[in-house]
Amino acid sequence: MKVLVSDKIADKGVEILKKAGLDVDVKTGMKPDELKACIGEYHGLVIRSATKATAEIIEAAKNLKVIGRAGSGLDNVDKAAASKKGIVVMNTPGGNTITTAEHSIAMLFSLARMVPQATASMKAGKWEKKKFMGVELFNKTLGIIGLGNIGNQVAKKAQGLEMVVIAYDPFLSEDRAKALGIEKVSLDELFSRADFITIHTPLTLETKNLINSEAIGKMKNGVRIINCARGGIINEKDLYEALKSGKVAGAALDVFEKEPPEDFSLIGLDNVICTPHLGAATEEAQENVAIAVAEQIADYLVRGTIRNAVNFPSIPADQVAKLQPYLNLAEKLGSFAAQVFEGGITGVTIEYTGDVSELNTAPITIAALKGLLTPILEETVNFVNAPFIAKERGIEIKETKSAGAGNYQSMLALRIKAKDKERYFAGTLFSKKDPRIVQIDDFAVEIVPEGIMLFIYNVDKPGVIGNLGSFFGKNNINIARMHFGRERAGGTAISVMSVDSPVTSRSLDEIKKMPNILSVKVLNL
Numbered sequence: 001m002k003v004l005v006s007d008k009i010a011d012k013g014v015e016i017l018k019k020a021g022l023d024v025d026v027k028t029g030m031k032p033d034e035l036k037a038c039i040g041e042y043h044g045l046v047i048r049s050a051t052k053a054t055a056e057i058i059e060a061a062k063n064l065k066v067i068g069r070a071g072s073g074l075d076n077v078d079k080a081a082a083s084k085k086g087i088v089v090m091n092t093p094g095g096n097t098i099t100t101a102e103h104s105i106a107m108l109f110s111l112a113r114m115v116p117q118a119t120a121s122m123k124a125g126k127w128e129k130k131k132f133m134g135v136e137l138f139n140k141t142l143g144i145i146g147l148g149n150i151g152n153q154v155a156k157k158a159q160g161l162e163m164v165v166i167a168y169d170p171f172l173s174e175d176r177a178k179a180l181g182i183e184k185v186s187l188d189e190l191f192s193r194a195d196f197i198t199i200h201t202p203l204t205l206e207t208k209n210l211i212n213s214e215a216i217g218k219m220k221n222g223v224r225i226i227n228c229a230r231g232g233i234i235n236e237k238d239l240y241e242a243l244k245s246g247k248v249a250g251a252a253l254d255v256f257e258k259e260p261p262e263d264f265s266l267i268g269l270d271n272v273i274c275t276p277h278l279g280a281a282t283e284e285a286q287e288n289v290a291i292a293v294a295e296q297i298a299d300y301l302v303r304g305t306i307r308n309a310v311n312f313p314s315i316p317a318d319q320v321a322k323l324q325p326y327l328n329l330a331e332k333l334g335s336f337a338a339q340v341f342e343g344g345i346t347g348v349t350i351e352y353t354g355d356v357s358e359l360n361t362a363p364i365t366i367a368a369l370k371g372l373l374t375p376i377l378e379e380t381v382n383f384v385n386a387p388f389i390a391k392e393r394g395i396e397i398k399e400t401k402s403a404g405a406g407n408y409q410s411m412l413a414l415r416i417k418a419k420d421k422e423r424y425f426a427g428t429l430f431s432k433k434d435p436r437i438v439q440i441d442d443f444a445v446e447i448v449p450e451g452i453m454l455f456i457y458n459v460d461k462p463g464v465i466g467n468l469g470s471f472f473g474k475n476n477i478n479i480a481r482m483h484f485g486r487e488r489a490g491g492t493a494i495s496v497m498s499v500d501s502p503v504t505s506r507s508l509d510e511i512k513k514m515p516n517i518l519s520v521k522v523l524n525l
Contacts, residue, residue, distance in 0.1 A: 004039065005017075006045065017294050036060045043063050043065050046293060047069055050076075091310060093382060107254065135195075143194030145169075168184075169344075170342060170344070197226065199233055208232050254276075333414060333425055334372035336425065349414070351412070351415065377389065454503065458495055460486045461490065464493075468511070
C-alpha cells in the first residue's frame, strides 16, 4: 500500500512507515491541483497544517483509507466528507500538550519582565535599564480560561511559581477543581480578579471574540493577556485600543485571526510580544507527533487496528452496519446536549431502550461521550480517549437498558447531572438511519441535529415566530428547518431553527432583545 506524506514531518515518522512495509512518497509544498491529481493512487495521507484535505481532494482520493494528522488540530480536514467515504481520520492528541503549556509559561515570564523589548533595545546598542520595569509573578492571580489538557498543565506550572490560580471552565465540576487545587470562578469574576489572563479554549461560536471591549472593561486596570490557543478568541481591534489606552498593560500572542497577519498595527505596539504560532514548535513535540501518526497509520493499513480516530470507533467489521446509525445518533445527541447544558458535569447516564438495548452498546456509549466532550475540548477528543477524559474530569458514567421504548422502536437518552441539577435529552432513528432528537427535559420535539442551529427558550405567545422570520429575512439568513415544543399553551416553549449561514454575535444580541425571548444559544452540529 502507498502512503503520501504531503507536509514536513520528522524523519523517524517516515522510517516507521517504511519499516512497516508501506511504499512512502514524501511530496511537500504541493498546490491543491497537484495534490488532487496524484491523491488517487494513495491509501494513506499524512499531513500537518499546510495540506488542506478538502471535500474536492477527498472526492478525488479513490483508494484513500486513512488521513493522519501529526498534531491535534483538524480544521484543515473535511471530516464529514471523509466519514461519508469511509476514510478514517486520525490525529495525535496530547503530543503538543507539554510544549504548548511551556510556551504559555515562557510568554508569561516574557510579558512580566519585558524580555523581548529589553533584548531588542540592547541589540540596538542602548542601555535603557529604567525603561523596562517589570512585575513579579509571585502571589499574582493567574486566570485560566479553559482547563483542558493544556490549561491543566499551565495551572500546575503556575502553582509551582506560587501564583494564585483561578479558572473558568463551564464544564469543570467543583469537585474536580478542588482536586486540582484550583478555584473555579465565573468568567466575570475571572476578569475582575486576574492580574494575568491566559486562554486555553477551542475557537467555537461561543468563544469567538470572547475577549472584546466589553470583557476588557470588566478587567483590572493593567491586566496582562496571553493567547497561545486560537486566533479569533480575542478581538484584535478591541485589544489594540485597550493596549493603546493602557487599560491592558501588555499582551503576549502566539496566534492571530489571520495567519500570517495582514495588519501588523497590533503587533507593532511596544507592549505586545508575539511569536508566529510556535506553541507546538519544539523538536520533541514534532518528533512525538510524527512517530505517533506513523505508528497509527501503519497499524491501520497493515493490521486493521484503529487508534485515535476522530470519526470511527474500533469495532468489528461485521458490527459496523448495525451500529453505525446509533453511533451517529449518540454522537449528535451528546454534542447537542453539551452545547445546551450549562454547568460542571458530574455524571452522565446513557439509557438504552427497545431494539438498541440488545446490541453491543459499549461503542455507542463512547460515541455519546465523544459528542458530549468535543464541544468542550475540540480536537483532543476521539473514540479512544473519550472515556479516559471523562474519568479525568470526574464525570461518573452509567448505562441502563430496558426492552420497552414507548412510542419508538429504539430510543437512546442522556441524563446529564451537575451538582444541583439534572437534564434529559432523548433521540431515536427515523427510517432506521436518520437521527432525531425527540425529547428535551419535559418538551416533546422532533429535531434534525445537523448544521448551525439556534436553540431558543421563549414564552409561548403569538408573534415570536413571526419576529424571528422577519429578522432572518432582513438579514438574508435562510431558515432551513424550524422545530417547536411547549410545556402548555402560554407557558415556556422551545424553538429550534436551523439556518444556512453563520449567525453573528450582533445578530444574537438583537434576537435576545426581542419580545418574549428568554434565552438564545447557537449550536453547531
